[in-house]
Amino acid sequence: MVAAATAAAGHQQYPAGTLYMVATPIGNLADLSLRAIHVLGLVDAVACEDTRVSAQLLRWLGLHRPLVALHQHNEQQAAEALVARLLQGERIAYVSDAGTPAISDPGAVLVAAAARAGVRVVPLPGASSAAAALSVAGDARALGFRFVGFLPTKAAERRAALQALTGAPYSQVLFEAPHRIVDLIALLADVAPTQTLTVCREVTKQFETIHTAPCASLPAWMAQDKQRERGEFVLVLHAAESLSDDTGLPDEALRTLRVLTRDLPLKQAAALAAELTGESRKLLYQQALEWKQAQSVDDDGTRGDEDGEDGNDAGQGGAAP
Numbered sequence: 001m002v003a004a005a006t007a008a009a010g011h012q013q014y015p016a017g018t019l020y021m022v023a024t025p026i027g028n029l030a031d032l033s034l035r036a037i038h039v040l041g042l043v044d045a046v047a048c049e050d051t052r053v054s055a056q057l058l059r060w061l062g063l064h065r066p067l068v069a070l071h072q073h074n075e076q077q078a079a080e081a082l083v084a085r086l087l088q089g090e091r092i093a094y095v096s097d098a099g100t101p102a103i104s105d106p107g108a109v110l111v112a113a114a115a116r117a118g119v120r121v122v123p124l125p126g127a128s129s130a131a132a133a134l135s136v137a138g139d140a141r142a143l144g145f146r147f148v149g150f151l152p153t154k155a156a157e158r159r160a161a162l163q164a165l166t167g168a169p170y171s172q173v174l175f176e177a178p179h180r181i182v183d184l185i186a187l188l189a190d191v192a193p194t195q196t197l198t199v200c201r202e203v204t205k206q207f208e209t210i211h212t213a214p215c216a217s218l219p220a221w222m223a224q225d226k227q228r229e230r231g232e233f234v235l236v237l238h239a240a241e242s243l244s245d246d247t248g249l250p251d252e253a254l255r256t257l258r259v260l261t262r263d264l265p266l267k268q269a270a271a272l273a274a275e276l277t278g279e280s281r282k283l284l285y286q287q288a289l290e291w292k293q294a295q296s297v298d299d300d301g302t303r304g305d306e307d308g309e310d311g312n313d314a315g316q317g318g319a320a321p
Contacts, residue, residue, distance in 0.1 A: 001037060001061065001062070002037060002038075002041055002061065002062060002063070004034060005034040005035070005037035005038040005041070006038055006041075008034040008035070008038070009034055009035040009037075009038040009039075010038060012035075014039060014042055014091065014122075015091075015120065016089045016090070016091055017086055017087065017088075017089045017090065017091070017119065017120065018086070018091055018092075018119070018120045018121070018122055019082075019086055019092055019093075019094065019110070019111070019114045019119055019120070019121045019122070020039050020043060020091065020092070020093040020094070020121075020122050020124055021093075021094055021100075021101050021102070021107060021111065021121060021122070021123050021124065022036050022039060022040065022093045022094065022095045022101070022124045022126070023036065023095075023099060023100040023101070023124060023125055023126030023127050023128065024036070024057060024095045024096070024097075024098055024099065024126065024127065025098060025126075025127050025204070026098045026099045026127045026128075026129050026132075026203060026204055026232075027098070027202065027203065027204040027205035027232075028127075028204040028205065029057075029060060031126065031127045031204060032057075032061075032126065032127075033124065033125075033126050035124055036124050036126055037061060037063075039093055039124060040058065040061065040063055040065065040093055040095075041061070041063050041065075042091060043065065043090075043091040043092055043093045044065075044066070044085075044090040044091050044092060045065060045066045045067070045068055045085070045090065045092050045093075046058070046065045046066070046067050046068070046092070046093045046094075046095060047067075047068040047069075047070045047078070047082055047092055047093065047094045047095075047110070048067055048068070048069065048070065048094070048095050048096070048097075049069075049070065049071050049095070049096040049097045049101075049105060049106055050069070050071065050097050051067045051068075051069050053097045053098075054067055054095055054097075055067060057095075068081075068082065068092075070082065070094065070106060070107075070110060071106055072106050075106050075109040075110065076109055078110075079109050079110040079112075079113040079114075080113060082110060082113075082114075083110075083113050083114055083117045083119060086114060086117070086119045087117060087119065094107055094110055098127070099127055099128055099129055100125070100126065100127070100128045103128065103130065103147065103149075104149040104150065104175055127204070129175075129200070129203050129232070129234045130147055130173045130234065132200070132203050132204065132234070133173060133198060133200040133203065133234040133235070133236050134171060134173065134236060136198065136200065136210050137171060137198040137212065137236040137238065138198075138212065139171045139196070139198075139236065139238040139239055141169075141238070141239045141241070142169070142170050142171040142238065142239040143169045143170050143239065144170045144171075145170050145171035145172065145173060146168070146170055146171070146172045146173070147172075147173050148165065148172050148173060148174045148175075149173075149174065149175050150174070150175045150176065150177075151174065151176075151184070153180070158184075158187065159187060159191065162187055162188065162191055162192075163191050163259050163262060164259060165192075165237060166191055166192040166195065166237075166240065166255075166258070166259070167192075167195075167240045167251075167254070167255040167258055167259075168237075168239060168240060168255065169239050169240065169251055170239055171236050171237065171238060171239055172236070172237040173234065173235070173236055174234070174235040174236075174237065175232075175233065175234060175235075176233040176235060177232075177233070178229060178230055178231060178232070178233070181222075181229055181233050182219075182222060182229055184235075185199075185215075185218045185219055185222055186219050188215040188218065188237070189215045189216050189217075189218060189219050191262075192215050192237070192240075193214065193215050193216035194214060194215070194216065195214070195215055195237060195238060195240055196212060196213065196214055196215070196237075196238035197212070197213065197214075197215050197218060197235060197236065197237055197238065198210065198211070198212040198235065198236040198238070199211045199212075199218065199233065199235055200233065200234040200235070200236070201228065201230075201231045201232070201233055202231035202232060203232070203234060205231070207227070207231065209228065209231075215237075240255075248283060249279055249280075249283055249284065249287060250277075250279070252277060253273060253277040253279040253284065254287065256273045256276055256277055257269060257270065257273040257284050257287060257288055258291075260272055260273055261288050261291065261292075266285060266288045266289060266292060267285060269284075269288055270284040270285035270288050
């Protein structure tokens with residue numbers, strides 16, 4: 001394997017005094033690139049998130065290199081020491097436990113310190129659970145994507161963070177731990193029932209599961225098999241359908257209004273949305289009122305107003321609320 005890596009990647013130059021950011025497998029060892037293997041055998045030291053995990057990987061490759069711990073608790077101090085070594089001409093690789101460093105993993109502080117010192121940084125791309133999930137989500141409507149990572153763990157902060165994500169025109173990638181996945185799926189079904197979600201479990205591993213469906217249907221799907229709650233999770237919240245077809249308001253203003261109307265009276269939500277977006281307060285209020293009336297019809301078949309507000313309020317004398 002090492003010989004094959006040298007044959008494939010050895011012709012490229014690997015300058016001394018360079019930091020190599022090396023992506024490692026997220027579950028399937030066969031995903032490690034030949035170039036990564038070559039560099040791990042070439043460097044003077046391997047800095048890593050967990051020396052035990054990286055030692056196991058190097059043993060599997062038949063490589064022996066000094067290991068230096070750099071994790072979230074010592075990253076600043078360890079980065080300074082590693083930059084000093086790089087300035088002396090050493091080649092150093094950095095690997096996190098799995099996937100691409102600095103994406104929900106340590107590494108960014110080290111790269112920033114190296115850049116400040118004028119040290120060259122070279123990426124060695126490879127496995128990324130976020131990229132893998134996006135590639136199978138099939139979100140053809142999306143205008144790009146956003147990496148979110150892990151949401152807050154406290155209930156109120158978690159709900160607020162998730163509400164802020166709904167209605168976006170791009171894909172959004174979330175990570176979740178197995179002991180919180182059921183709660184997150186239930187919360188998504190509550191705050192974004194009509195949006196589509198792709199659930200990726202144990203990506204690249206033996207029991208990999210990929211399922212795409214509207215958020216509202218996913219709690220029942222999860223409950224059908226307890227095995228679906230186990231493993232590492234990557235979620236892709238698909239882009240929402242456009243809200244602005246006949247409103248005369250841009251999507252961004254409507255998304256802002258949608259979030260605000262969940263917790264505020266309509267007039268207050270419209271006024272705040274107008275201040276934040278620069279759009280017409282009158283149009284925003286009218287749209288919020290339409291949403292409220294539509295919800296009343298869905299709930300009990302009748303139209304109703306909020307807190308005694310009259311549907312004609314926004315139109316009297318042409319004045320906004």
